[in-house]
Amino acid sequence: MDEQLPITKIETQLVEHLKRNQITILVGETGSGKSTQVPQIIYRLDRNERIAITQPRRVAAINLARRVAEETKTELGQEVGYTVRFQNKSSSQTRIKFLTDGMLLRELLVRSNLRSYSTIIIDEAHERTVVTDLLLGFLKQLTASPSSSNPRIIIMSATLDAERFSKFFNGAQVLYVEGRKFPVARFYLDQPVQDIVDAVVRAVVQINIGEESGDILAFLSGQEDIDQAVDMLNKIKPSMPKGVPEMVVFPLYAALAPMLQMKVFDRIGANTRKIILATNIAETSLTIPGVRYVIDSGIHKVKVWRHDLGLDSLLTVPIAKANAAQRLGRAGREAPGKCFRLYTEKDYTELNNQSEPEIERTDVAFPILTLKSAGVADIMGWSWLERPTKGAIISAMTQLYALKALDDSGNITPLGTRMAIFPLPPHLSVVLLTAQEAGIADAVLDIVSCLSIENLLMNPRPDQRDQVNESRLPFVVAAGGMGDLIVLRNYILHYKSLKNADEKKAWCKEVFINARAMSNVEDIRNQLARYLKNTPTNEGSAPNGELNDRIVECFLKGYVNNTALAVTGRTFKTIATGQSINIHPSSSVFGTKSSAIMYTEYIYTTKAYARNVTPIDLDAIQKIAPHFLGRRSAGSS
Template sequence: MPQDPAPPPAKKFKPGSPLFRLNRKPGMLPPSKENTSVPVELQRKHLPIYQAREQLINQLRQLHSAVLIGETGSGKTTQIPQYLFEAGIGRQGLVAITQPRRVAAISLATRVSEEKRCQLGKLVGYTVRFEDVTSAETKLKFMTDGMLLREAIGDPLLQRYTVVILDEAHERTVHTDVLFGVVKAAQKKRREQNKFSLKVIIMSATMDVDLFSQYFNNAPVLYLEGRQHPIKIFYTKQPQTDYLQAALISLFQIHQEAPSSHDILVFLTGQEEIEAMARTCRDIAKHLPDSCGQMVVIPLYASLPHTQQLRVFHTAPKGCRKVILSTNIAETSITISGIKFVIDTGMVKAKRYNPDSGLEVLAVQRVSKAQAWQRTGRAGREDSGVCYRLYTEDQFDQFNNMTVPEIQRCNLASVMLQLLALRIPNVLTFDFMSKPSPEAVRAAIEQLDLLGAVERMDDQVTLTPMGKKMASFPLEPRFAKTILLSSQFHCTEEVLTIVSLLSVDSVLYNPPSRRDDVLSVRRKFISNEGDHMTLLNIYWAFRNVKGNKDWCRENFVNSRNMALVSEVRSQLRETCMKLGMAMESSRTDTANIRRCLAHGLFMNAAELQPDGSYYTLHTHQLVSIHPSSVLFQGKPAYVVFNELLHTSKCYMRDLCLVDPDWLHDAAPQYFRRKLRLLKS
């Protein structure tokens, strides 16, 4: 299995320059479309991985651990589990295939069940948060990495599994990094206890594999060739001060010069940016001469309704170009046919946590070189392609080689709670592949202490009875604590609903072209007590009409996500019942609900200042109410919020009106000398 070729040399281009031309080869054919009429067996044999099948099986049969590198499109994710099963490797137990994203786990399980000609949930199944489609017959189990972690809490040796495949390892999500340590420890302990061995396969699409190999005891690295065609790469001659403008210019230069059968993929950072550019593209396209051809602009981001996401896979009408404006969801999770051109803005929205301030902020930042190459590769899946990088070659050279692992830039409270639930002897010395900073670990333990989840004696940190209950929920610690406190405020039913609504992608659909209609229909649900109460009103209305899809369309509610909220709520309610909690409803007493939210989310509190601005109570960080909040026009004295989004300002999202006395009652020591009103 030969090593992947080095990245191709790149050329320079200048967006907006009249000299800019697409450097196309004469007679270049448009990308081929996958022939869905070809039998599945033939499709499998046409995958690049098929040629290495026997060699792979022989290698994997002998190895305890292996690192498998293969480009997206090689077939590794769908075929390796089947090869193992067909060769009888790991049949004594289950083969787990972990994915960082739920959409990937579900779609891959669906595809493999089709290839095995079996009903989904039988031989092939999947488990994602709040959804389990498996049975006693399941042998190939696709799952999010977080779900395997939760299983490890009950069974640290993962004894049900004979093979664990950690896929998309290069994404380095928090759960993936913790799972590395848990799986490595399980493998070692099973060997020491003479139990059936655990085979571990780490799969990645990037070439930087030394870290993976060394961490897993110098595991051999196996290389797979992918279905990658030549890609021409162009850089800008000068740094771009406005990457959105540069993307727009580049997009329309391609549109005017390239055949209409060649589709374009543009990488942007988030929903608002994508929707704004989609509107601009459609407006400009209307005024172009007919000779340019038509353009269909399709947005793609995580909170988009599922049916809308599926539009990216549909072939554009003849003579019409498909333009996809996407977040980094299109980097690795999905493959879209027909992409000939990629425009990479070089930007991504990612979480950053400051342990000193205690704030986790969603902010736009530069991609890593590894991410840039992933984006470039999208242009060469079916034919030779072109990637336009909206940054200079010198700027690219200054990018980080790899994306900073999430574990080194996020709030570690959930991680520490999980590790303590896993009965790790000392969470401070856990075997992380990339160790988080001591400050981040200390800040996480401090948060858990404030939430009453841990107690500290000398250097030892252990879970309290409250902490053990909190670990029962697949939620952030603050949400788990909020649910556990809800019985004291006689509002468990309402709090379960609110937490469920916050645990899925947005249940609200806001098409920019119908902004006035959206505002009009939402008015009847709006609560002046905040976004949580507004969401609760919408959920109650949804339940009253029994989830009627026409009602959802009329009220711009995402019916699929709302149905998922009901499933999530049922599972959380089941956990509450197991813990012996009283299932009470506050009915119309919303003050009790808000009091409970204040007790759970007190670390995310902000106070109105005399000049009309807001500062967080903990660190005195200047923040603003996000325009999407129902409290945007108001000026409540105190609020709690779910998260901060950093764009031109630092915005609070999902707000709830609270009383300062409630905050003080929630954590008297924490709020001593923090509340201005209480000082006077």
């Protein structure tokens, strides 16, 4: 145990409180040591304790488990372990287990309760992910009837929005612990910047030249900006002045392969400086040793669901003050630090105090399917920390009905029960289960795994577009006009046929596919295949018809809500909501005519666009989901 961490100052108080109370709200600023030390404090009280501690992100769960195993001088996977989406490093001997919140939710659904644990710690509760909110609701129900068999509950947050959690758990006491140990100086810009990637790169270079030793952590909004900044810094490195530290540049974002994520913790040589370019994955829990300088772009990406239109958009928006505080705190963990905010002080004062909870801006079809799977009949009356709007719930129920996950009475169907097992959006779960029954799961797994990764296909610059389109053309032609999903599978088949990593990397560069993301596809595929093996099936022999036709049919069952009919020219109207939509110029079927389309993604720039488009006909929709099409026709008449 690290006795210099602030959490150790309240250890006696914490222990006495835990002995008297079943539920505790613990607020500790960044650097307090709560994530690593609280489970150790509890374990020292009783070696028979079985402690689950959740994290919103897999890389944090893995790194924290490794650190606690080192501090307790135990082998990782024995007394201390972890379970995340693609890995399980735990055993029957594990007493302190770090999990992603999604994995703990899955355990709850499979076992109906969490009484296999004596203590459950929900860490980073302030991030308010949908899954965290669901866990909090289930835990409140679990503790509603006092019982000696109920687990101890600890809700840990890094921000001061603790009263909401206390009120939700019927006035549970709040304990506070101080945060970082070292001061962090703050610097603002005089004027806003136009190009945030260029501004981050310039700031990195200036810090590397002008500041003493210490690593740099820079926050950008997403993978595309990070990859661009990584390339720019790697090109600048050879021209840096003599005598300054050599820059060793690392990207860090959720879609990065796990092994590459963990590289940010690697030791580097003398006279070198780590440059970590990260999304908000590095805001909390994840402590990267050596960081003394933080560059805060002031923005992040969030998904916003418009339930009235049935459309999801990925938007780049300003962070909240709570996010800014978390980012700043990364610089003061081991020594005095500096935080360079790439926005004006006036802009900072206008930021919201807290980010909008995910439950208020996301499609709630998955949460509702989860609740239905857990036997919850009254969705509106369930123990929501923050209840979605009535419109959002009705929209989600309609989606699930169209997918046949719910019946006419709103009860979960056998198909819905099987769907709830998968760590996927409901529509992709339907696609996989349909493919399994059709005997073509292998082919569909390739495509679903690709769709589970953001920014797999990169957008070339205007001067590169013709060259990239030419290199992609053979794969488009081979799809025979059947659309982007089949083109995507052609890419995967070719990638698998290449003999070694160098060939794969070179080919990815040629067709402008993100090589880092592509390397993660196989991990996702293997995990989803394991879920399929554990799911009841009526799988028969391979289909007699054309494979590509059967693939499209499987996807149509999952994406029946994402269908649109041609109106005039190349404009379509969605069947579900009547929203006007166009085929995105990047699609392989852009510029072609079709009576109807299916798409897996919607974006809005200058107008509404469908991406990952497949041409279909009305008869296909009528065959797959007559109940859905009939209700829509009646509603529009």
